[in-house]
Amino acid sequence: MLGGQEATAARSDERRLDGTHVAFVANSCWSIQQYRSGVIRALLARGAKVSIIAPPDRASDSLQALGCEFHPLTLSAKSANPLADWKCFSQLARLYRQQRPDCIFQYTIKPNIYGSLAARLAGIPCIAVTTGLGFVFINDNLVARIGRALYRVALRSTRQVWFLNEDDRREFLIRNLVREQQTFVLPSEGIDLDYYAPGQRPPNEDGTFRFLLIARMLWDKGVGEYVEAARRIRADHPHVRFQLLGPADVANPSAISRAQLLAWQNEGLIEYLGTAPDVRGAIAQADCVVLPSYREGVPRTLLEAASMEKPIVATDVPGCRDVVRDGVTGRLCRARNSDELTATLLELCNSDDETLREMGKAGRQDVAARFGEAQIVDIYLQTINQFMLLKAYWPGR
Numbered sequence: 001m002l003g004g005q006e007a008t009a010a011r012s013d014e015r016r017l018d019g020t021h022v023a024f025v026a027n028s029c030w031s032i033q034q035y036r037s038g039v040i041r042a043l044l045a046r047g048a049k050v051s052i053i054a055p056p057d058r059a060s061d062s063l064q065a066l067g068c069e070f071h072p073l074t075l076s077a078k079s080a081n082p083l084a085d086w087k088c089f090s091q092l093a094r095l096y097r098q099q100r101p102d103c104i105f106q107y108t109i110k111p112n113i114y115g116s117l118a119a120r121l122a123g124i125p126c127i128a129v130t131t132g133l134g135f136v137f138i139n140d141n142l143v144a145r146i147g148r149a150l151y152r153v154a155l156r157s158t159r160q161v162w163f164l165n166e167d168d169r170r171e172f173l174i175r176n177l178v179r180e181q182q183t184f185v186l187p188s189e190g191i192d193l194d195y196y197a198p199g200q201r202p203p204n205e206d207g208t209f210r211f212l213l214i215a216r217m218l219w220d221k222g223v224g225e226y227v228e229a230a231r232r233i234r235a236d237h238p239h240v241r242f243q244l245l246g247p248a249d250v251a252n253p254s255a256i257s258r259a260q261l262l263a264w265q266n267e268g269l270i271e272y273l274g275t276a277p278d279v280r281g282a283i284a285q286a287d288c289v290v291l292p293s294y295r296e297g298v299p300r301t302l303l304e305a306a307s308m309e310k311p312i313v314a315t316d317v318p319g320c321r322d323v324v325r326d327g328v329t330g331r332l333c334r335a336r337n338s339d340e341l342t343a344t345l346l347e348l349c350n351s352d353d354e355t356l357r358e359m360g361k362a363g364r365q366d367v368a369a370r371f372g373e374a375q376i377v378d379i380y381l382q383t384i385n386q387f388m389l390l391k392a393y394w395p396g397r
Helices: 031-046 060-066 082-099 111-122 135-139 142-157 164-172 224-236 258-266 280-285 300-307 338-349 353-370 372-392
Strands: 021-023 049-052 067-071 103-107 126-130 160-163 183-185 209-214 238-243 286-290 312-315 330-333
Touching: 021 031, 021 082, 021 142, 021 258, 031 049, 031 060, 031 103, 049 060, 049 082, 082 111, 111 126, 111 142, 126 258, 126 330, 160 164, 164 183, 209 224, 209 300, 224 238, 224 338, 258 280, 258 286, 280 300, 286 300, 286 338, 300 312, 300 353, 312 338, 330 338
Parallel strands: 021 049, 021 103, 049 067, 103 126, 126 160, 160 183, 209 238, 209 286, 286 312, 312 330
Antiparallel strands: none
């Protein structure tokens, strides 16, 4: 994987990693547990030491129960306070010097920026995983421009920068934020198809059709367009229901308040389901899962829904179009366009059951072929093995 080339080492699943120390750094323990637990289990099973560096949350204890070491990090994703960011950088620099991991995987903007700078000072190879470009690239205000400038400085010294889709990789290259030889496209963060298996939906005796949007409640996720589509469709089709599942009031400049969600609910437009540690029940109850986002890495919720044989609707933007095969596994529509989203959702809820079933089955087959967790785990293991070979033959590199 180094340098973006095909791996030439023997299959990594045959190798032990005893004595190897791997650190994972992110803006939440929850995201590490949710998206990378398969990789972590594989590392622990091969004898590696795994450290988690992230702000403590409800997943911290679960990761330690797996066998990981946990080091709390003070980090605010929303704050633009330079003193708070300096504290985050100082903590990372100190932890890297003390812990001396053999390699570090970093996720989301602040760990990628400040972690990469700290890894450079400590002389430790790191990989910055860009899971989506988000606010810093969707917007062009002062905070966004500062974020892009910091990326340009910090990522120069990373061993590699991983992206989840080709559009994001190209965006970084066009903006001269990375060198091409650093880059690699990871085909999603992997889905456990046994966990996200098709479920038996109860008989729909009242004719209700359920759309479901699962995401952090952000305007950038297209929640506003989804609510507007609900307003228009429910005026003539009251049997169609629109559900939202995900945290509100999150630390993000694009956050939607819980009060706004409840106002929409009181208006009869949507049902706000709050949050859930396990989304499978909500997906199983839905007829179609929707994500009208402005930009994604590779949207996990669409992969989960497709794996559970649900038709999926998303916008024709980076990340989303990497998952949806238009007309086969679901439908694509233009972003920031309530008219087109409304028309697309009307098309889905007016489709016959057989069409919806065929879309769902095609979706699961596509996820199995392109996004299965096993192939993602193998990429991580091959990369770590190559780091260790490089360390053995060229100490200090």
